[in-house]
Amino acid sequence: MSHQLYSRWVTWASVAAVSTATLLIIGKLIAWLMTDASSLLASLTDSLMDVSASIINLLAIRYALAPADDEHRFGHGKAESLAGLIQSAFISGSALLLVMHGISSLLNQAPIQRLEAGMWVSVGSIVLTLLLVGFQRVVISKTGSVAIKADMLHYRSDLLLNVGVLLALVLAGQGWFWADGLFAILIGLFLLWGASHIGYESVQALLDRQLPAEEQARIMTLCCAVAGVHGVHDLRTRQSGPTRFVQLHLELDDQLPLVNAHHIADEVERAVLQEFDRIDIIIHMDPVSVLMKEQQSPHPEQ
Incomplete structure (x- = not known):
């Protein structure tokens, strides 16, 4: 609507x-x-x-x-x-x-x-x-x-x-x-x-409660279905009046040219916009190798 x-x-x-x-x-x-x-x-x-x-x-x-x-x-x-x-x-x-x-x-x-x-x-x-x-x-x-x-x-x-x-x-x-x-x-x-x-x-x-779990899962599925996306993390959502606000990080190939990465992000945005009415989405792009290193590295002692 x-x-x-x-x-x-x-x-x-x-x-x-x-x-x-x-x-x-x-x-x-x-x-x-x-x-x-x-x-x-x-x-x-x-x-x-x-x-x-x-x-x-x-x-x-x-x-x-x-x-x-x-x-x-x-x-x-x-x-x-x-x-x-x-x-x-x-x-x-x-x-x-x-x-x-x-x-x-x-x-x-x-x-x-x-x-x-x-x-x-x-x-x-x-x-x-x-x-x-x-x-x-x-x-x-x-x-x-x-x-x-x-x-x-x-x-x-x-x-x-x-x-x-x-x-x-x-x-x-x-x-x-x-x-x-x-x-x-x-x-x-x-x-x-x-x-x-x-x-x-x-x-x-x-207090900016997250969107329902089924809507978050649907957003993740739509993002991962786009060619070139290896994963999604740090999904944050909220709703203000009729508008849903979504922020997420896409996991992309390290050597992907910026223009190609931008094109993939646009495809992800279009996929989500076609599924949900009145949504505002912000996408950040991360190289896969950096994420893998962060996951493999031991956490420093507190």
């Missing part, structure tokens, strides 16, 4: 998330004012956190997609991982608020007024969120965006939250008032668990 197409998909996903969250906030606010249900208030709070996180996500993605400049020669892709880390903090805060609201509701059980309004808003929220999550899944399958993955966690959790709110309202209508608070607590704990995973992935990306 080209950089322009990647930019278009992730921007659409971010705009869709902000628009959906805004509609949910309006609906849940009206429903909460009509019912005074704790689970709806918790859901409203969660949506407020979601729209804040989605706006941050949209801004971060636009910055991450900016081309490299004189001060950021490797581009701005890490802004996307930073957005994922910020969102994990938002999710955690939202989850803690849900747990607190749930505990308060359990301690102060009371009948809920105008249940029908709350139920209809919950059903509408489920439908809108399902549509958004489906669209986000398509975008993630095409781009692998960390920020969109983090955003999808919000709304996938919102599906459970809205189903829980709907079920809590139904049970409360049957006189089981404790359900209102219990569902808020359970969903809050689930959100905390999901936020920890998003936070971990974002931190690893910011």
